Ligand SMILES: O=C(O)C[C@H]1C=CC(=O)O1
């Protein structure tokens with residue numbers, strides 16, 4: 001039986017300012033959910049977002065309030081091992097709130113996998129890979145600093161895929177910044193950009209042409225999320241891969257984007273999808289439509305990152321790797337043992353459930369009062 005559900009806001013400073021077209025982050029607010037069951041088993045979930053309300057329609061505070069006030073009371077007293085029934089109830093009664101639903105579903109599945117003594121991946125159909133390629137995001141805002149950071153990551157053998165956050169400056173200033181980094185890192189790295197919706201379609205035509213010619217491998221969400229037709233026109237126009245991110249809020253969007261032939265790649269995010277099982281549905285639509293997969297992040301800490309890793313471990317094809325580096329952007333860890341990054345890969349945890357343990361002392365020391 002589900003005994004109680006608690007939510008925590010945990011403010012963690014980042015290792016450096018993280019500049020995106022939608023927000024500059026100096027701190028990340030982790031939204032964590034603990035679900036305790038009458039059989040003594042505890043499950044954890046995460047509903048972290050980016051930039052307050054700067055990125056998505058749910059803020060850390062609204063997610064906490066909505067879980068505490070509306071979602072937890074629906075679930076307390078229900079059978080904890082009946083995950084599908086519990087989530088069916090939540091999905092029937094609660095509109096929207098994809099991030100909150102994701103955290104609740106993660107906690108239920110974590111608890112159930114622990115109960116069964118298996119890694120979460122095995123409840124999701126089973127893993128086909130034990131490690132995932134991980135990109136690093138260069139977003140200091142300074143070209144020389146970004147190049148130095150990229151060189152350091154290559155030397156550490158931690159990352160060889162780099163995503164550059166652009167869209168704040170003039171299109172051609174951003175292009176010059178990206179191409180300088182691409183020239184410095186050369187064939188040793190895959191360089192990609194994320195515009196976070198900042199460009200008009202005409203900006204995008206100019207910018208993408210120059211980036212493609214300069215050897216950039218992928219263009220993420222160049223135009224507004226709602227402008228599916230423009231994304232489709234850019235996909236038809238250019239050879240370089242176009243990725244849908246903010247345009248993709250779950251399985252229905254995955255289908256609509258596929259029907260519009262609007263993207264080469266989907267950024268699969270468990271929070272944006274509204275949960276782990278909807279994220280698997282996004283991946284299935286992509287597979288059927290011939291769209292490539294990329295494991296995306298909302299810069300979550302260890303819980304959400306581990307959950308996404310379990311999901312991505314089940315993908316037969318993962319042509320574009322992942323960006324599951326969230327915990328590495330934070331100055332403090334909430335896990336007892338950090339996730340393992342080596343040889344350019346994140347190791348998918350092997351223990352029961354998510355395979356990670358929360359350090360309650362550390363969590364409490366950073367918890368917002
Ligand atoms: O992809 C996004 O738009 C969100 C996020 C992921 C990595 C990062 O730096 O920001």
Ligand SMILES: [Mn+2]
Pocket residue numbers: 194196220221245246267
């Ligand atoms: Mn993105």
